[in-house]
Amino acid sequence: MRTLAGLLTDACRAHGRRTFLVYPEGPDEALRQESYAEFLLAVQAWAAFLQRQGVQPGDRVGILTPKSPLQVRALYAAWWAGAIAVPICETLGDLELGFIIRDSEPKLLLCDPSVLQKVTANRGAVPLFSFADLPATTAADNALAAAARTEDDVAALIYTSGSTGMPKGVMLSHRNFCVNAASAAAVFRFSTQDRLLSLLPYWHSYALVCEVMTVPLCGGQTAIPKDMRDFRRNVRAYQPTVILLVPRIADALKSGIQKRLAESPERSRRLFERAVHNASRIFTAGPRLSGGMLRMLAHHAFFDPLVFRRIRASLGGQLRFFVSGGAPLDIEPQIFFKYLGIPIHQGYGLTESTPIISANVPERHKLGSSGALLPWLQPEHGGDYAFRDEQGRLGKTLRGELLVKGDCVMKGYWRHTDASAKTLAEGWLHTGDMGYVDAEGFLFLEGRRGNLIVLAGGEKLHPEHVEDAIKTSPLVTECMVIGEQCKNLYALVNADPETTAALSAPQRLECLRLAVQEKTRHLAAYQRPKDVLVLPDFSVDAGTLTATLKVRRPLIWQKHGADISAFLTRNGEDTASKRGVGIASSKVLESLGRT
Numbered sequence: 001m002r003t004l005a006g007l008l009t010d011a012c013r014a015h016g017r018r019t020f021l022v023y024p025e026g027p028d029e030a031l032r033q034e035s036y037a038e039f040l041l042a043v044q045a046w047a048a049f050l051q052r053q054g055v056q057p058g059d060r061v062g063i064l065t066p067k068s069p070l071q072v073r074a075l076y077a078a079w080w081a082g083a084i085a086v087p088i089c090e091t092l093g094d095l096e097l098g099f100i101i102r103d104s105e106p107k108l109l110l111c112d113p114s115v116l117q118k119v120t121a122n123r124g125a126v127p128l129f130s131f132a133d134l135p136a137t138t139a140a141d142n143a144l145a146a147a148a149r150t151e152d153d154v155a156a157l158i159y160t161s162g163s164t165g166m167p168k169g170v171m172l173s174h175r176n177f178c179v180n181a182a183s184a185a186a187v188f189r190f191s192t193q194d195r196l197l198s199l200l201p202y203w204h205s206y207a208l209v210c211e212v213m214t215v216p217l218c219g220g221q222t223a224i225p226k227d228m229r230d231f232r233r234n235v236r237a238y239q240p241t242v243i244l245l246v247p248r249i250a251d252a253l254k255s256g257i258q259k260r261l262a263e264s265p266e267r268s269r270r271l272f273e274r275a276v277h278n279a280s281r282i283f284t285a286g287p288r289l290s291g292g293m294l295r296m297l298a299h300h301a302f303f304d305p306l307v308f309r310r311i312r313a314s315l316g317g318q319l320r321f322f323v324s325g326g327a328p329l330d331i332e333p334q335i336f337f338k339y340l341g342i343p344i345h346q347g348y349g350l351t352e353s354t355p356i357i358s359a360n361v362p363e364r365h366k367l368g369s370s371g372a373l374l375p376w377l378q379p380e381h382g383g384d385y386a387f388r389d390e391q392g393r394l395g396k397t398l399r400g401e402l403l404v405k406g407d408c409v410m411k412g413y414w415r416h417t418d419a420s421a422k423t424l425a426e427g428w429l430h431t432g433d434m435g436y437v438d439a440e441g442f443l444f445l446e447g448r449r450g451n452l453i454v455l456a457g458g459e460k461l462h463p464e465h466v467e468d469a470i471k472t473s474p475l476v477t478e479c480m481v482i483g484e485q486c487k488n489l490y491a492l493v494n495a496d497p498e499t500t501a502a503l504s505a506p507q508r509l510e511c512l513r514l515a516v517q518e519k520t521r522h523l524a525a526y527q528r529p530k531d532v533l534v535l536p537d538f539s540v541d542a543g544t545l546t547a548t549l550k551v552r553r554p555l556i557w558q559k560h561g562a563d564i565s566a567f568l569t570r571n572g573e574d575t576a577s578k579r580g581v582g583i584a585s586s587k588v589l590e591s592l593g594r595t
Contacts, residue, residue: 079174447463
């Protein structure tokens with residue numbers, strides 16, 4: 001077993017002259033290719049600087065910056081100095097940002113110059129250094145040895161999104177990271193030929209493990225665009241083989257392709273429709289192809305090179321697949337991109353499991369599932385999993401809450417021993433996610449245990465899959481489904497400003513009602529919302545979305561409770577029986593303000 005400093009040392013020994021990071025640099029933003037050897041020298045220089053500031057093994061080092069190659073350097077510099085890295089979301093509001101800085105008690109903070117003013121206002125007395133203040137490589141620093149750490153020492157505090165409260169720092173060890181990275185490398189079969197294009201933040205453990213740790217294990221490359229505009233404008237130049245994304249990015253890419261198609265000549269549109277129709281007769285939910293020799297020949301010899309290959313070329317021409325995580329991905333974009341020849345392989349995990357628990361991969365996948373469990377969860381690797389059903393029974397073939405154990409399970413929550421004991425009860429990590437594993441070994445998730453809605457008629461449902469279906473409409477940007485103790489289900493939505501701009505308020509509402517009906521037509525009757533309420537946009541700034549863009553249900557009730565109650569009354573619901581939800585939510589949020 002190795003530490004993260006050891007992982008980098010091994011990568012440099014095996015791949016020193018190979019490119020590790022690719023990013024735009026200089027006024028002309030030409031692509032810079034930084035080798036593993038160059039990266040290590042820069043890491044050692046920054047680690048020496050940290051030590052000169054008094055950073056000792058076990059101290060926390062806070063890191064705040066928009067996505068940047070310097071962020072990767074800062075992370076490894078902290079690990080080289082033996083410190084605990086604390087990557088913090090730079091877009092957090094003052095309340096949460098100040099809380100995390102106080103809670104983690106960093107020895108010092110490192111930040112990008114662009115967020116210096118914001119961090120200064122929230123740092124208290126913690127020393128703060130801009131990346132611009134840190135030294136360049138010097139000969140004296142290059143001989144700096146990595147501080148002695150063990151695999152069980154904490155390597156990072158990753159603060160959870162706080163969808164139901166203030167963030168908690170998840171303590172992840174060097175062992176946690178190295179084992180999860182090795183498992184991911186094994187199942188995705190990354191190699192020195194792979195270039196992962198980086199869009200997601202490194203305070204998110206999904207991108208942190210895959211791009212900062214798994215890539216060096218394989219000797220591959222991580223390309224870091226300046227921002228989303230740079231990605232869209234220059235993706236051909238980056239030539240990625242794999243892109244990590246979340247459902248929002250997948251939806252945006254799909255919408256962008258469809259928009260370009262809509263603006264194409266009618267002949268091109270008809271050809272694309274024929275290509276999609278033919279593909280729909282060939283591709284299955286898994287890797288197997290079907291549909292007959294003539295259809296497959298038409299696909300490979302005609303439709304793919306003439307239609308789909310051109311779309312792939314717009315994404316660099318080398319893209320093998322996407323990997324989606326962070327939230328459930330609707331089936332529509334999965335089908336769409338599979339037809340294009342660049343499938344989206346959905347995975348699942350949580351920060352507390354460092355994070356990846358399961359993943360679909362090219363050789364073994366099933367659309368709609370979260371994939372097969374990673375090797376670290378198998379008994380031969382010291383791991384295990386089970387489901388606890390409503391009767392409290394534990395088993396692998398049951399339907400219920402997923403429990404896991406193994407080398408990737410966190411050490412606990414920083415300064416939250418009670419929460420750690422509850423989450424890690426009886427030797428299991430209680431994920432809070434409900435689901436099952438099918439006969440072929442694929443994990444299917446149904447929603448969060450705490451989000452379960454029980455209608456007045458006794459019907460039970462998890463709202464997430466209804467919300468995900470509704471959000472596939474171009475008219476809807478966000479959705480929260482409600483219905484606890486109600487006769488029916490209801491949708492609280494944010495309307496897309498562009499697609500609904502020309503509509504009056506009554507027209508917009510009617511279009512949204514029709515869109516919700518259409519997108520939920522395939523669901524059971526009790527899972528289809530009866531009516532729609534349009535609310536002001538949920539956002540991180542307003543506190544109604546977390547930094548990872550998850551809906552904060554209690555806060556939405558607190559902010560819009562009066563409108564929601566009036567809406568339910570108009571629909572014939574007894575809102576008096578629902579008051580407990582709003583009251584409980586308010587009490588939770590009041591306690592957060594005192595934290």
